[in-house]
Amino acid sequence: MDKSQPICYIVIVFTSACKKVNTMADSSKNKKLPTIYDIAEEAGVSYSTVSRTLSGFEFVKASTREKVLSTAKKLGYVPNQQARSLAGGVSDLIGVLVPGLTNDYVTQILHGIDGALTESDYNVILYTTNRRQGKESTYAARIMNGAADGLLLVAPIMSDLYLDTLRQQNFPYVLIDQVDQEQRSTVINTDNRRGAYEGTRYLIELGHRKIGFLAGLTQINSAVERFEGYKSALADHNIPLRDEYIVPGDFTTQVGYEGAQALLALEDIPTAIFATNDLSALGAMDAIREHDLRIPKDISIIGFDDIPAAAVVYPKLSTVRQPLVQMGHEAVMELLARLENPDHEARQIMLETQLVIRDSCDVPCK
Amino acid sequence: MDKSQPICYIVIVFTSACKKVNTMADSSKNKKLPTIYDIAEEAGVSYSTVSRTLSGFEFVKASTREKVLSTAKKLGYVPNQQARSLAGGVSDLIGVLVPGLTNDYVTQILHGIDGALTESDYNVILYTTNRRQGKESTYAARIMNGAADGLLLVAPIMSDLYLDTLRQQNFPYVLIDQVDQEQRSTVINTDNRRGAYEGTRYLIELGHRKIGFLAGLTQINSAVERFEGYKSALADHNIPLRDEYIVPGDFTTQVGYEGAQALLALEDIPTAIFATNDLSALGAMDAIREHDLRIPKDISIIGFDDIPAAAVVYPKLSTVRQPLVQMGHEAVMELLARLENPDHEARQIMLETQLVIRDSCDVPCK
């Protein structure tokens, strides 16, 4: 079970330039790549020995190892992952399930995952669900069935459908940005409630009393938690919740724009807007400008996430930062630990948010 | 880079015994998933028949098929891709090689790839090279060796090293944003030279004569082509090329910022800046603002790519749009065609750029 030994590195050399280097018959068609049998024959040892040498087994005579390694190199050998996986039970692949690729929130997490994985021998197989329910289950099933050794789920929806299965199979997985009610999964989260609370309080402390809220998808826990943070900040400061100040959203710029339009069409428009995520905040900024209102002079706006665009819009968006890259990183670390040790216990890791004050908030105008 | 966030708290949970849900023997350990043998036994047919039925073979008696299908469903059968791949020679995976995940240029192409692939049965295995030479070769080798059925290369560097091998093996691949000098590969490109020409001409027609150029990585063809487009536009309008107006870059926001600083430190500063890509344009905008110069009143700026952020910064960035999503889409279409028909000939597809005029350019002030 514990096959954590790093496999000896095989350096693949592409015979550059000089065309007719190949010693073998070069049949211009797609010829087979060399297998361990070819190496065995060439090196005059058994294929078992080749396999053991290549997979880093320690009890191989130095001279044998050298011979095998050099002929592997000479032949341009590359291991066949499928075969290795079938026989050995590990695929060296980890599955990553993301909702889509159009939100930098996802991209940043992916970046963190990628970065944390570069040191390892794992590669990632990427599944996008694009919020199509049911897809996630299919993917999860496929992944469990040898397609990957572990699974990272980013903000999954409807995860109940397959989490049980994953757990039953004792399949290694980590949830990112998703609560696990029963705390039986390893999950990486940020403190959305507190982040939203602090963001809202910041607005309140600036003097705002009329604070609109651009909601997110209610199926997503983080959206719900942020809303709760917003509400409790208002409550703690004795500011009544106004229904007309809460507009629905779905995390996109477009719907953020529409939500802000709704807010700005109100008789008594808010002096500040809390957007559930940066993307919708960007849409809101557009709507605000269309109404010839200045940010932050006439109306303040704060987002959530701190995607790269937030630092680059004008005025720069103040936002509640969640450590996206780090989340991806932590998730990989947990998964790797679990992969090495099947008994690695499930953990709930909660990361801090951070209020990033830039230029989009000011004291209320009137 | 930014993993400075401390962990808030970690809760360790002792997983209590699970409930008895499974109808099958539930051995609390990870039991094997059903294979075709299990189905065969249960359905009372040979495993060959099961395999044939499951893989869509047509000559199976309807009643047999139904029986097999229903028991497969009942058992919760999921095919093992590795085995299928080993035996059948296809992995249903396509490899995607990208430089990194921090530029939306890449993300958008990925999105296009993903979208085009959703209809198919292929999944993507993602490799990031992060500009580390050599990595690409390793990945390409691995991919060729059964890890995937085809390969998509996004703006690859040093591709000569392995393109030959790919071709020798007659392995299906498509290049995105990369020239193939000898036109033996299928490649999807946009007309960088012309795009840059038009962007520059636009600036010239506004009245600019002093146009700075924020260059890109010179190893990247598209960067070179854009520079050429810039130069020929100047030449065609009898505007001498000024060395001090050309500053090096690497496609990042940070270096775009630095490049613009250099330009703004000049005695005779440019009245407009052409940035090789949007990300560096965004950096330049920051630098410009730091100098208390207004965009576009005091200085105009135009980018290249039209990443989502371009439409969202303020002022909105005028840019030369390349159809990123479409590029990914086309690449998949070509690859799929090649996968279905090994004789599908290599094509060079050149997509048009489009000048997107927004708010960052105006006539020169003085």
Place this chain on the structure above:
DNA sequence: CTGAAAGCGCTTACAG
């Protein structure tokens, strides 16, 4: 330290 053998889960000619 190293061979021979069995097997991972499937596909695919080869025979009926």
Place this chain on the structure above:
DNA sequence: CTGAAAGCGCTTACAG
């Protein structure tokens, strides 16, 4: 239309 058999390229006990 359906079985029995061989094999995909590897790993891993099992014996030396």
